[in-house]
Amino acid sequence: MTTIRDVAKLAGVSVATVSRILNNKNNVTEKTRQKVEQAIKQTNYSPNQVARNLYKKRSKMIGIIVPYLENSFYAEIIDGIQKILQPAGYTALISFGAESDNDKYKQFIQNFEQNNIDGIITSAFDISLDNTITVPLVMYDSANIDDNIVRIASDNISGGKSCVELLGNNTRHVLIQHMSLSLPTVRERIEATIKELNHRKINYTLMEVGNPRISDDAKKAISFSPNYDAIITVNDLYAAEILKIANERNISVPQDIQIVGYDNNPISSYTNPAISTVDQHPEEIGETAANRLLKLIRGDTSSMNSITPITKIKRQSTN
Amino acid sequence: MTTIRDVAKLAGVSVATVSRILNNKNNVTEKTRQKVEQAIKQTNYSPNQVARNLYKKRSKMIGIIVPYLENSFYAEIIDGIQKILQPAGYTALISFGAESDNDKYKQFIQNFEQNNIDGIITSAFDISLDNTITVPLVMYDSANIDDNIVRIASDNISGGKSCVELLGNNTRHVLIQHMSLSLPTVRERIEATIKELNHRKINYTLMEVGNPRISDDAKKAISFSPNYDAIITVNDLYAAEILKIANERNISVPQDIQIVGYDNNPISSYTNPAISTVDQHPEEIGETAANRLLKLIRGDTSSMNSITPITKIKRQSTN
DNA sequence: CTGAAAGCGCTTACAG
C-alpha cells in the first residue's frame, strides 16, 4: 500500500505538506500543490482513514442498530438515515439481530465505541441501566419518554386510535393482538387503541403474541375469530398471515372478520383483500433521526424528542 | 476515554504488559495478570480498535455491498453472511444503493479499503475495468464467469429452466419480462428459459423492463396479456404487481394468464392466488459467500466459483 | 510557505 511518505518522497516535499494538500489547508504554493497532486495521481494514493481516525478521534462513521433486517420497515428507516448521512460524508456501520435483547444492544454499542464511531442511531431498548455511553445517540421507534435521550417516536397515540377508526361502524367486539406490553412503544399504541374503543363503547380482548413463528400466533388469533368481528394485529406481516389462514378456512374478510394491519408494508397492498393499515413513514423516521444525530454531533445537545406523523390507510380488509 | 496507559499506571506495570494480557499472550505471572485485570475493571477500559487496526493492518471488519435493502432477498443474504462472520469475530460495514452503477461500487470499495477492511462481499458488478483491488473479495448474485474472482452464482441454468417447468402443459406463448441482458446473471437465466421453451416448442416474446416504477412495467406487460397465456416475470415483486393489476382488470390468474415469479419473496405466498416461484435460498448464498471470504482471508486463494442450488415452488398462479 | 517533531492508542520485536 502506498503511504503519504511515498507520495512525499516522489514529490520531493515533506509529509506535512502532502497532508496539508490532502486536507485543503490552502497555504501552499500552486507549484508544490501541482507536484504533489501529480505524485498522488501517479501512485494512486488514497489516505488511510484508520490513521486519520486515530489522530482525529472521530471516524466519519456512524453506527446503526436495527432489531432485524427482514422487515422492510427497518430497511426504509436505514434508507432514510443514509439519505441524510451520506451527503454529510458519513459511512454506516450496521448491526442487526438485536431483536429485544438488551445485552445485544449493549454489545453492539460497545463495538461501535471501540471503533471510534461518531454517533449511534438505534432502535429503542432499555438504556436505563447503562450510563456509560458517551457517544451522541438517537433512539428511533421509541415511545415518547422524557429523559435525557433524544427519542424519535412515531405518533403512536394517533396510530393506535387510527386502528379503531379504520373499522366499520357496526363493530362490536375486537381482538387486539400485541407484543409485550413491557415495551413502552407497544403500551403507548395499545393504550390509545383501548381508549378509542372505550370511547366508542366497543368491547375488546387482548392477546399477546409470543411464538417464534408468526403463523402460530396467526392461527391462534383466527381460531377465536367467531367471537370477534375484527382483529387489530401487531403489524402487516401478522395481518397478512391471518388473512392467508382466513382465506384457507373460507372465512370472509371483511364480512366475517375485519383485519387491521400496521406499517403499510408493501405486502399489505398485494393481498386480497388489501389490508387497511397505518403508515409510520419509516423513511421520514430515518431522516429525522439522522438530522437529530447530526445536530448532536455538531454540539446541539438539546434532548427534545421528535414525534413523526402517521397516515391512516383504508383498504378492503375493513368495513 | 481511558487508555492503555491509564490502566498501566493504575496497575503499576508497563503498557506492554497490559497489552500482552489483553491479547492473551500468556507469558505473565498470575499475580500481574490479576493486578491488571483489576485495573481494567476498575477503569472500565476497553481497547481502542482503531489504534489496533492501524498497527495490525487489519480491522476485523468486512464490507458488504448490496444493490438495495428493500428487497428481502438481500436482507436474507446479509443475514446468511452475518451468521458466519459474527461468530468469527467480524463486524459488517454495509453499503447499499449501488443498484447497477459501477461507479458506486468502486466508490464503496475504495471507502472500504481506506478503512482497512479485511475483505469484501459484493453483489455482482463489472469489475473488469478495475484491477486495483487488493483486498480479498467475493462476489455473490453473479453469473458463473471464469476469471480470477471468487463468484457465488445461483444455479441460474436450473432456475431459468424451472420457470418453464412451472407452467401448465397447454402453454403456447410466453411473455418473458427481464432486466437488461447486458447483466450476465440475467443472460444466464433467460438463455436457460429460452432453451427450455424451444425444447418444448413454446413460443415466446422478450420484454425488457426499464421503468423506475415497477407498476409501469407491470401495466405494460399485462396490456399484452391477451396475446399470451403466461408471463415469466423478473421476480416476485414484479409478479405481485402484475397479479394485482390483473385482479383489478378481472383477468383471471391462472385461467386467463399464468404468472411465474422468482425469489420466493415472502410476498409471493400471501397473494391470491399465491405465486409460483423459484427460491434461490439467499441465506445459503450469504453463508457460502462468507465462508469463501474467510478462506480467502486465511490465505486459501483458489478462485473456484460456487454454484448454489435453487428450489422450484409450485403454487396457484400457474396451471 | 514549508519541514521536523510529537502524538493519536495500540502491538511487538528486542533486551534483560
Place this chain on the structure above:
DNA sequence: CTGAAAGCGCTTACAG
C-alpha cells in the same frame, strides 16, 4: 516474565 522503544499512517502545533 517484564519494560523501553520503535512504529502503524496520519495531522497539527511549533519554528523558521
